[in-house]
Amino acid sequence: MVIKNKDKNIVREGPQTSGHEALLLHVVDGINRTLQLKEVLRKCMEAAKVVMNSEASSLMLLDELTGDLNVSIPTGPVKDEIMGMAVPKSKGIGGWVISYNQPFISNDVVESDIFWKDLSTGFTTRNIICVPLQDNEGQAFGVLQAINKKDEQMFVNEDVPVFESLALHVASAIERSKKFDEVERKLEERDAHILDIHRQLNDNLSAIADLLEFDLDEIIDLNSRKALHATHSRIKSMMNVQSLLSEETDIATINLSQYLALVTTQVEKLYENTEDDVRLSLRFEEVQLDANKSMFCGLILNELLNMAYKNASTSREIGEVVVSLKQTSKDKIVVIVTDNGRNTEVSTKRSQGNKTPESVIENLAKKLGAEVSFTHNPEIGSTGILSFHS
Incomplete structure (x- = not known):
């Protein structure tokens, strides 16, 4: 020294x-x-x-x-x-x-x-x-x-x-x-880049949704309109994820309850101009979830809601649809959609082996790693339960 x-x-x-x-x-x-x-x-x-x-x-x-x-x-x-x-x-x-x-x-x-x-x-x-x-x-x-x-x-x-x-x-x-x-600087740059991608994707989805809305006005066939409506609703569900991601400080997760509320609002708008009187109720707990899983959850809820609205429109009285979201433990999330309809058409088709909304939901559930179950009772109504680990 x-x-x-x-x-x-x-x-x-x-x-x-x-x-x-x-x-x-x-x-x-x-x-x-x-x-x-x-x-x-x-x-x-x-x-x-x-x-x-x-x-x-x-x-x-x-x-x-x-x-x-x-x-x-x-x-x-x-x-x-x-x-x-x-x-x-x-x-x-x-x-x-x-x-x-x-x-x-x-x-x-x-x-x-x-x-x-x-x-x-x-x-x-x-x-x-x-x-x-x-x-x-x-x-x-x-x-x-x-x-x-x-x-x-x-x-x-x-x-x-x-x-x-x-x-x-x-x-x-x-x-x-x-x-x-x-490392923090690089992470911030990465997050900014990812947010920019989400915004661009949201803009692209919005453009597609607008084109579908334009086409809906030109289609007369009822079945074709229903199919296009369903596609439009699914795109809107994906748009809602991108929109929330662009607002979150943590782009890895989003507020699932907020996102699912947007999904239910979108589906509710599809049926507000029909002659059927259906009321929607939400019972949501605050849940944070991975963005990718949230998107699949939203797509599944979109399908469950469409089924529930159709069923609720067959009710003897005013149609009711209730959507619940809760976290039963640290990593178990459950979404429940119930209605008071009397319709048994879906389950009949299912028994014949045709493609149904339920089979679409089950395919989406596999990608989410979720379990899904359905019950149909002409006297009480229908229930769809989706459960998965966060």
Whole structure:
């Protein structure tokens, strides 16, 4: 180890680091628990001052663009004044340490030919210990320094390994924080890109839905209109997912109850101009769900609702459709659609092996990894139950 010092009064014996090891372990533990760079730097400065029992401390980081050393979150009586100041890399003790990548001690800085100047007229540097901050390749990217040992004491050579040990953890924490910030930046860029894709997809689906609406006005055949209505409704269900995703801060999940409410509103509009009097009731719990699973859940609900509306229109009295959403445990979600209709047409077709809305639902349920069941009772009505794990 090379310690630059030209002072005659340097103290080379008599280590005054009693208890430093335990204190160092404590502050290092606090540093290693922190990921945010600003908080890391603040902890570093407090740790440097406490470990070295000094009046002030500072951490200076090398600006790759200007080549200057920038004072980052200093401590001490003039910290607010010198915060953010720049020191030329060719000047001062910090410049010497980062240039030569070696520690430095001086107990009489005025007499040192390396000392540049005090950054504030309100503070006089008496003695100093300064060590480099090194990256994984051993290159210095900043310096850590403690200034003015308290109680008129002096820094000793034995302080250097203690301070270098702290600097090692500080440098590691800073490098880790930079990587963390870089990952966060890339994730934000990715999320912005994905959101843009969702918006574009939503625009494309909207254009298709508008074209289908235009075609509906031209179609006279009743069965063809029903088929086109069903396709239009499914596209709208997918649009609602894209619309919610573009609004969510967490694009991986959406509010399932909010999404399913949009689906039910869309289906309700399809039947509001018919002669059938059907009332819709929702009983939803708040549930967050993966966006892809939510889309399949919405498509299935769209089919269940169309079945329920058709059944409810055959009720002896006013038709009723009730949709329930609940989370029975941490990962089990259940959607229940009931109606009070008397229609048995669907189950009859099913018994003959023809393709039915129920078979469509079962195919969608397989993609969701869900279980689905149906009951039909001409006296009570029909119920469809969808259950799956989030």
